[in-house]
Amino acid sequence: MSMSQYMSVFIDESREHLQLMNDSLLEFEQDTEDVKIVNEIFRAAHTLKGMSATMGFNRIAELTHHMENVLDNIRNGVSIADGTTVDILFECLDTLNLLVDEVIETGQETTEVSDLMSKLDEMVKGAGKTTTKPSSKIEKKETPEEKKEEIQAEKEIDEQVEFNEYEKEILAAGKGKEMAPYLIKVELDEGCLLKAARTYMVFRNLEEIGEVIKSIPSVQELEEEKFDNSFLVAFISKKSIEEIKNSILEVSEVKDVLVSDIDINMSEKTEAREIKAVKKISEKQNKVKKSKSMVKKTTTTVRVDTEKLDLLMNLVGELVINKTRLAQLGLEYNLQDLSETLSHVDRVTSDIQAVVTKVRMVPIETVFNRFPRMVRDLSKDLGKDIDLIIEGKETELDRTVIDEIGDPLVHLIRNSVDHGVELPDKRESKGKPRTGTILLKAEHEGNSVVITIKDDGKGMDTEVLANKAIEKGILTLEEVEKLSHEEKLNLIFAPGFSTASEITDLSGRGVGMDVVKTKIEALSGSIEMSSEVDKGTETRIKLPLTLAIIEALMIKLEEEVYAIPLANIVETIDIAKEDIRTVQNEKVILLRGEIVPILNLSSILEVKTEKPEIEDRNTVVIVKAGNKKIGFIVDVLIGQQEIVIKSLGKMFQGTKGITGATVLGNGEVALILDVLTLV
CATH class of the missing domain: 3.30.70.1110 (Histidine kinase CheA-like, P2 response regulator-binding domain)
Structure with missing residues (x-):
């Protein structure tokens, strides 16, 4: 039996046990007398030891064995855990994570663990107990x-x-x-x-x-x-x-x-x-x-390679495309029997699509789990007291979104810890509790998931942001004076913008919030911020549930068909030429008291046409780009349709205004517009 076939399972299981150890250690730090938590950590370390020994990864096995000795002393009352004990156990956990990363990348362990094992040995000896030779099983002593x-x-x-x-x-x-x-x-x-x-x-x-x-x-x-x-x-x-x-x-x-x-x-x-x-x-x-036979346990879950899920989703996408094509043929040739069969196929296809989409969904807990430890370490380094409250970690998102959202959230939470929450003495002088609070929350909102990061720190002063933008040459004084409160707040997303007075390991390099915004918009999401001085800052990220199959409005420009994601569309209206005004060289309309810029989509996409830019009657699609509304003049509205997003490939990656393509029922290709980057 080749052990290589078990590598992927070993990696997955190792990650789970390391995460369990991380969560348990964070709990243990708050209550070092809770033996139940120590038992949880011990079991996770013991299982990881057995798995790594089986796979031949001796450094992981030896380090976890030495951890067991320390944990065994604690749970048996031989020694008492203190802050130093917890710090060393966290150091062991970080090293184990590093070793697993090395195994993933190279198949070998290179990080040295002898110093750590010596520290653990000293802790055991200090409790009056010597270390024993590592073994793959802990044996119970019997008389x-x-x-x-x-x-x-x-x-x-x-x-x-x-x-x-x-x-x-x-x-x-x-x-x-x-x-x-x-x-x-x-x-x-x-x-x-x-x-x-x-x-x-x-x-x-x-x-x-x-x-x-x-x-x-x-x-x-x-x-x-x-x-x-x-x-x-x-x-x-x-x-x-x-x-x-x-x-x-x-x-x-x-x-x-x-x-x-x-x-x-x-x-x-x-x-x-x-x-x-x-x-x-x-x-x-x-x-x-x-009695055991009466409560026989059955397996309820299986591990599936994510590549297989991607392949399955692609096949479902092809099924959706061909279903649409068959529906068109049925209408064209008036085939009654085909139409009746298609109504059944349509229901079955929709059910399959729903199941496959559900299978791809992953609890956002897999991302949120990394933050308690991160906040603990950062607040300790900065001398701050911070409580991280996590809500809605069972909320599910598509695996593709989950894979990409982690880094933006790291930036935002690090900002809350570094810039947001004040030092304990400073908070006390403001009449606040010495311990700051950061809320990380996920919840469903229609066909989207909203992630909220909220702190009760010092907030952001929009005048400071405006002055910083002038200082860095991002805007002129005249331009800044025209900005609203919200627009000044959004300066934080400008490339190269930073309010930090000095460069540290955490911030001040002018890289971060612009990257966050770009990343979220690439996921067809949006980000909004609100802040009040000495009250705190709140950031809301809105993301689609899935990126594979979406609802879109199909529109036509001359003979070319385009898709606009329904999530970006506010409404569609007809506008007369006389209702369009020109303000500061921009064509705008007044829509229920709100000024909305109007753009001709054919001009933006350089579609060849002999039609004038503004006709007597114009079909306009109102879309939402960030906090603003924009109207696109189009030739024809084809209608709402479920489309399968296909990647454009490496050659066209990063093309502004285009997020992908879809295959229509007649076999033609339609580009999917990204309204957030189009303008």
Whole structure:
């Protein structure tokens, strides 16, 4: 069995356990006397140790083993945890994350862990306990009396195994070589990870002391994890039952091992010429087994490669395109039977699309989980007291959006910690609590998800922002004087803009908020900020639920068809030529008391046309670009349609005004407009 096939599973599971350790350590720092939290950290470290040892990553295994020694002392009351203990455990966690990153990138561990292990050893010695040699299983110490009672009350195997003629001959030949035949039942932990890898380790250990004759289920089924939590092995060896058991128990996540002699009866009189391993189970164990069978646990989730999900979404997209084409053919040729069938296909396709979209959805918790630790470390470095409150982490977003939103959120939260929340003494002088608060919240809003980052810090002074913009040459004094309060606040998104008085590791380099805005707009999202001096700052990010299939308004310019995402459209109206005015060389209309600029879309997209820029009657699509509304004059409104977004490829990446393309029902390609960058 090749271990390379388990690498992706190892990486995923390692990430989960490291995240669990991170969350638990943050809780433990707040209450260092809670033994339950210590047990959680211990279990995560122990599982990670077993997984890494199985995969051959010794540095991860050794470091987690040394962590176990420290955690064992804490949970047993041998030592008391303090701030130093927590800091060292966090240092271990960071190193483990680094080692896993190295494994992902190079397949090898390069970071040195000996210094950290020495620190952990000193902590153990300081508690009056020496470190032990790393092993893949923590053994419970038993008194001789307990050991004797265990042997007397040994559980036994009740399964019956049939052997073919060849297997019988091997068993008989083994007996002739003074190798005793055994039947072994191996039971893995209920929450065992990498079950196939565990069976591999068991077989490897057994083959060092004997010969495996048969397994139930088969080796192939074990490799494919087509078994519950236990399996049988027919085995011949010169070793004793106790030695065989100990050999298997060296493998982590092995819950129990039962070994019994195989009663070989080669007599022709034996019915069906079977060799059976039959032994009794004590009455107590029988009851336990019955109760377990009544609550048999079934697998409810499976891991799926994200590339397969992307492929599945592409196939669903093709299905949607062809469904639209068939609908058009049915209308063109008035095929009644086809139309009736298509109505059913339409429902089925919509259901498939909904299911696939749902499968691609990931809780935003996967992004939010990184921030408690980040805020803890940053506030500690800056000498600030900050509480991070997280709400709505169960809110789901498309995996593509999840992958991209992490970095912008890091920028925003770092800004809240560095620029927003004041030092404790400063807050106290303002009549505020010494501990600042940052709220990170996600919630659904229609077909979008809104992420809010809010702090109760010093807020942003728009006059300071305006003066900084003049100082950096971004705007002139005359231009600044014309800006509204909201427009001055949005200066923070200008490239190269920074209000920091000095450059630090956190800020002051003039890179950040412009990148945040660009990133969010690239995801077809929007960002808005509001702030009040000494009250705090609030940032709202609005993102689409999915980027794969969207609702769009199809429009026509001469013979060319374009798609405008429905999420960007406010309304469509007809406007007479006399209603359009020119203000400061800009054509505008007055729409319910609001001045809206009007642009001819054909001119912007350079579509060849002989029509005048403004006609007597004009069809206008009103779109929202950030906080502003803009009207696009178009030739024809085709109608609303569900479209599948196709990438334009590397050559056209970053093209302003175009976010992708879609294939229409008639096979033609239509470009999808990005109104946020078009103007």
